[in-house]
Amino acid sequence: MKILVVDDEKLIQDVISEYLKANQYDVFLASNGEDALSMILKQDFDLLILDIMMPQMDGFTLLKEIPKEKRIPTIVLSARGEEVDKLSGFSLGIDDYVTKPFSPKELIARVKAVLARCQSSIGDIYTYQGLEVHFLSRSIFIDQKEISVTPKEFDLLSYLIKNKGIALSREQLLSHVWGYDFFGEDRTVDTHIKMLRNSLGSYRKCIVTVHGIGYKYVEEK
Amino acid sequence: MKILVVDDEKLIQDVISEYLKANQYDVFLASNGEDALSMILKQDFDLLILDIMMPQMDGFTLLKEIPKEKRIPTIVLSARGEEVDKLSGFSLGIDDYVTKPFSPKELIARVKAVLARCQSSIGDIYTYQGLEVHFLSRSIFIDQKEISVTPKEFDLLSYLIKNKGIALSREQLLSHVWGYDFFGEDRTVDTHIKMLRNSLGSYRKCIVTVHGIGYKYVEEK
DNA sequence: AATAAAAGTGAAAGTTTCGTGAAATTTAAG
């Protein structure tokens, strides 16, 4: 997940960048609209975090300059009181607003929400080589053959895939897959990972344990 | 495809309308619940996009006023923070939520998804091998022989088929087949599934239980 | 290499969910 952060204040850049990196995102920085635009034209980002108020080229202008095929999910930062015209936001494809001052935790939450929303609406089927996960029908295929998994296995795999490449702690997995109100053991996750791996056959390698942290899903067989 | 957009803010109407038209949809506008209701009673729409917060008649009230036979797929717009009770939404037959501010791209994606889901088999006969379901005449044939089913069994099968491949929760089934105003047990669904399966003979296998979720229809005998 | 911490695993125990027959209730029809 590559995120481009555009802000003219070095301090804010640093804070955001640090938190995003701690959450396993790839962070890129730009301190003005021109730089950001040229970066966007050169490579593909998954998310844009953009300060509206900047010298020279402001956020709105930047958004308008981005060509259609390069448009990406965007979270806008604005100072409290700055009456951001929500409507002009709409038509520019803004996905969320965060008002300064904000807590990094909140920002991370928004980032995750926006990314989840944008990914999920793209397709209800995940495919990697011979592995297919159909989220709507809640079914999994390996080499065109449906395999049967338990509900927890399915939810666990779904969550891992939707956060592919990101190391997820047992706590994270428990709170997202089991629910915040689950009060069982950490190690329950391990057991389900075990069962999931068995179900996945040769694709068990896609579920990698991150020692001392938890697990992550990667696309490598 | 005729879509009715109900929102009291002229600007939002315009934005949505513009994007929908660009995607080849026929757009109709209403700025309050009363107008919307009378339009719905006069003509058939394929989709309703509805703002919950409106002066006079709010979205929920409008939904309740729409007679059963005129009910249509609905996407609800709500402002962030407006704690829409997702559950009460489900029982009103709402198909999707979009939170303001939203990107038009996202809205279009949702619109397509909901319409695809709902009109997947709008034709009035569904056929799979020796199974025929005639939606208009409300009759079912298995190997050219008509079988008799109760009204609920028919509605249940119809809804399952129209959402084939999608795992449907008991709540979803209750709100769409029974109506949002049904306040009975979850498990009622199970009993009707049981009876439907018995009626379907060898095609009982098409109705698959999704453990922990509900049921889905699949084309496999 | 020794040690401690973390992760893998098989199996038992516990819990939830589901299928089903039968009874109770509601609805529709005569």
Add this chain to the structure above:
DNA sequence: CTTAAATTTCACGAAACTTTCACTTTTATT
């Protein structure tokens, strides 16, 4: 009003799933 049909609730056994536990293996550290 009576009767049949349809719908809903209920309860219990069966099946499926989840969690814990104890033990083994692996990994990281000194």
